[in-house]
Amino acid sequence: MYDIYGLPKVKKPFYTKGLKFECQKECFACCGGGPGYVWIEEEEIPKLSALLGISDQEFLDNYTKKANGRLSLLDIASDNWNCIMLKNGRCSIYENRPIQCRTYPFWHSNLHNQEYWDIEKEACPGIGKGKEYTMEQIEAIADGEETIDSIK
């Protein structure tokens, strides 16, 4: 059996005792620094355009790019490839940020095994700190049934 990333499904996860994560103030390392994709779903568009006070079409034209048949928030090459929503060192749509941002770092691609998790830890100073998430919570977030914010 394979997961959605084409990786063999792991019989016993390495995180049975839970994992710690807390986004660190003043850090926005995962919001730019190199070309990337912040995927957004069709149903997220109206909320984001309303938040910005523009039409859905204006949002699509000015804030997104298409790649691999999907829609991503734009990254700005002349601004260190930062996400277009990063303003003055913080996410300007934090409460409504896309599901991809609200489920990080508990993505299946990071949870495949301890080695993958440790590699991600190098990039994110919030991994291993703060709130502890149980295995069940981690898997619910990875499956998109919960988010980092929805678990108190």
Ligand code: SF4
């Ligand atoms: S890299 Fe980690 S700590 Fe930094 S902004 Fe992203 S999630 Fe937060």
Ligand code: SF4
């Ligand atoms: S939407 Fe916000 S949290 Fe997500 S990558 Fe952009 S700035 Fe960062």
